[in-house]
Amino acid sequence: MSERHLTPGGRGYLMVNAHPQGAAATVDMLWRQLPQQEAAAEKSPVVVVVGFSAGYGLAATLAAARRGAVGVGVAYEADETRRRTASAGWYHAARTAELAAGWTFLNTDAFADTAKTEVIKELAQRYGRVDHLIYSIAAPRRTDPVTDQVHRSVILPLGQASTAKTLEFTDGRPFIGGSTLQPATDAERDATVKVMGGEDWQRWIDALAEADLLADGFTTTALTYVGSDLTADLYRNGTIGAAKGHLEASAHHLGTRLADLGGRAFTAVAGATVTQASTAIPSIALYTSLLHHVLGDEGFLTTAQQMRALWSQLAAEEPLSLDDAGRIRLDGWELDATVQSQVRTRWEQINTENVTDHADAGWFRRQVGQLHGWNVPGIDVDLPSQTTVPWPPEPTV
Template identity: 75%
Template sequence: MSQRHLTPGGRGFLMVNAHPTGAATTVDQLWEQIPGRAPAAQRPVVLVIGFSAGYGLAATLAAVRRGAVGVGVAFEAPETERRTASAGWYRTARAAELTGVFTFLNTDAFADSAKAEVVKLLAERYGKVDHLIYSIAAPRRTDPETGQVYHSVIQPLDGAYTAKTLEFGTDGPAIGSSTLQPATAPEREETVKVMGGEDWQRWVDALDQAHLLAEDFTTAALTYVGSDLTAAIYRAGTIGAAKEHLEATARQLDERLGSKRRAYTVVAGAAVTQASTAIPSIALYTSLLHKVLGDDGFQSTAQQMTALWQQLDGEQELVLDETGRIRLDGWELDPAVQDQVRALWDAVTTENVADSADTVWFRRQVGQLYGWDVPGVDYAVPVETTVPWPTGQR
């Protein structure tokens, strides 16, 4: 056991230490935001790939609140002599205490060994899968067939792009810029290999081959479209190429699975996540969006994943676009909202950014990804950092 007095540290939006109590408290807060529902007589079995953060965590907790059981897969770092465990590690420990009915595995979701382990667990403990949620954001992937390691990049495709950025220094928030060169063809393809639909399809194939798809099985992969303001670096960049592959995979899976089994991509709205903070312009855009919408209009991951389950369970009608994607981002892309965000975007400068954007809110949100800046947590006292992965799990 190890009691430590922790302080946040890192570079930019990346922090090297996570706070166990703070991270656990964010799970409690998320849990309380999600409405409960009495479990059905036949509790659905849910598999969530990428459960320990962001939309994956919200989808897992929302599923349990609606009576589901199942398995979650994530890849989190344990404590070392120099660093705490990852925030996702601490969130998992608390999620296991709250849910009780989910088994959480700490393993590389891209590996075939992970798929074999999950298949074995499902067959022994849970049975056929009703819903598979795929919510992976990773910087690299090892091809299980060739052993080649693919690396994703965040770059434009159609020429160099200068992104307007939000930065935090000793003098407070400032507007900066970052010029990104266009990706090469190999860089584009590697990003698709990491963030596209190939691994999602391998998960569905593994379940299918093991006869673990329920008769009315549905699978959904999380994606994002976003604003025209960020399109050059997101939807029209390397990430967008990967998302297009993900959506094409959904169509192929949907056709192959048949009429009673369905595959969707789910277009979520903006959120402050560890993955999104790595993308130039997204921090500024999200801060401006929250300034326009406020807490009441900006939909949390809990709200969006609750809406997703209501649609998947048939409680609410599916909101589909012309390509068959489930849309949860109408609140963000409302033309009136986007017009206000665009006006702020065009006018924002270092001198007025503190008033034009919700920079305090955004920085607090980033801190909370690592368990910092969480209301009610006393950061002045030492905290136990040695927290085991949930008992009876791996």
């Protein structure tokens, strides 16, 4: 193993390397936002998180561990033999394992049946029946385990072309651009549903049920997003929205199936945040920057704060905040009418000349860097870094 001097590499919001110590420090930042709680039951709850290494999945895993839960996390991350450094998610996993005692973390394609077999083996040997499964997958492609067909997701409007304002940077300076996208074909829409919809989620529940590993009262929750009408053309009314609609229909189907166990299935609508998945969506960068400008750090809820609220509801410590569609709503702070009115005013007025007056562009850019371990307080990126970090070993107990 050797130390290397690292500098951020990438184009736009896509980064091709990560800072190992910075990525670990971002996990620590989330961990500190979550208070330690003892498990209410004599036996620690058993949790499976599908997609644990970044974004809401990472926050959900840390929040569960803080509550005394144990279990299995699944992610698909690259080591440094496949890129300039290991992925940020790889480094997140290594640090999460140091904090979350009693957890097993598997690096495997969650869409594959082999991943489900691996998790079932771990559960049977170490943990027993599952109390909760959190599903938090955002992926560009999925290989159907039945047909071997590769489906690729796209971020496109449906029905007609859509033009939206975008936040971009040149030499670190923000400017307002524009993006026009043509409507998706039916095939592109269907492929996106195959990747981002509820089919794989249902296969996870099928596999656990067939292995007799669902506990009485089992609950499963898939994370989703609704967002503002300002971003609806490219999100909720587009291909991603079609996939989210399928995810929500899957929750109703699963809920009916699980009723015999006293079980439940939900989608949980999280609020806006800066994640690797969200930065790929045109206009989301601008919208999120405007939203943070309106709310500030105090009003803009982090992934950790939102996942803490989710677990409080799933554990019946607080009442479920359900909408008419049966979805758990964690986004009231974002979609408050007064907040949205202020965001809309800024959206309509913003241009390159006044961007820093209306949007927290610098904050957004720092947040994107932190997704990969850059711009993290207390981390000196000028020092050489050890980039070879092993994947977490299985727990010894």
